[in-house]
Amino acid sequence: MVKQSQLDDIFFALADPTRRRIVEKLVRRSLTVGEIAADFPISQPAISKHVKVLEESGLLVREVSGRVHHCTLSAKAMRAASTWLDRQERYWNDALDSLSDYLERAAADSDRPTRTRRHLPRKKTS
Amino acid sequence: MVKQSQLDDIFFALADPTRRRIVEKLVRRSLTVGEIAADFPISQPAISKHVKVLEESGLLVREVSGRVHHCTLSAKAMRAASTWLDRQERYWNDALDSLSDYLERAAADSDRPTRTRRHLPRKKTS
DNA sequence: TAGATATATAACCAGATGGTTAAACAATCG
């Protein structure tokens, strides 16, 4: 995958179930890398890599203090992902509204069942 | 990746920039597989696979009519992803609020600003 | 029926991903 925007990194990071579980834990309280690792059946270096991926996406912030690394979530990155989703949904709902307007108008002319028509008709050549 | 929930499929699907761009197009209007393919520099079989991934995640619904396949977004699947994100954010904000409550209590002794509160305060235990 | 069109499938490939173990590094402890 050719990542180019931060959104790519964020969605990529969230695509892995283990990383999403890490996020779910961090959302409750910040944890050290070791504490995270203790909760998963995979090796500590594997967790280390997941933490790095989350960090590079901006979702996780690491604060080193002595030899322990404290991990915290960044609300800002999280927002970037949910904003993208929300925007898609908003457009999508607008389109749904247009469809429903269209169906209402169409229904004024006939009682044809409109079930099979799933999208806005483009042109009618007959 | 060992996918187990539909959320896995959805986030996996959205992790690819090309697939997110397909979603962005579909959000405006439904398209046939060919119309989607025409907008990307990659081969038609590659698009076909992306469409399949989106379909399996539930994000995309395909309606075959003759030899063309019409693709539409499913709001429901989209919601699953944004709900997950929203829930994380909500918990995260709760945590922020706890922190902020703590700071406020600590500030009973000083004049600390409360800028760190980003969202609705949920409860105030003082 | 033959050809064109829309899409899917098969076979393949380079590179990425997610895991492993072993070793290195850094900080604290005795």
Place this chain on the structure above:
DNA sequence: CGATTGTTTAACCATCTGGTTATATATCTA
């Protein structure tokens, strides 16, 4: 200092991913 602890890095490996081209399938059209 040496030992221990928390973490990263290196090297490696099997599998997955996203692309390709070639071919198959299904439908429409002349």
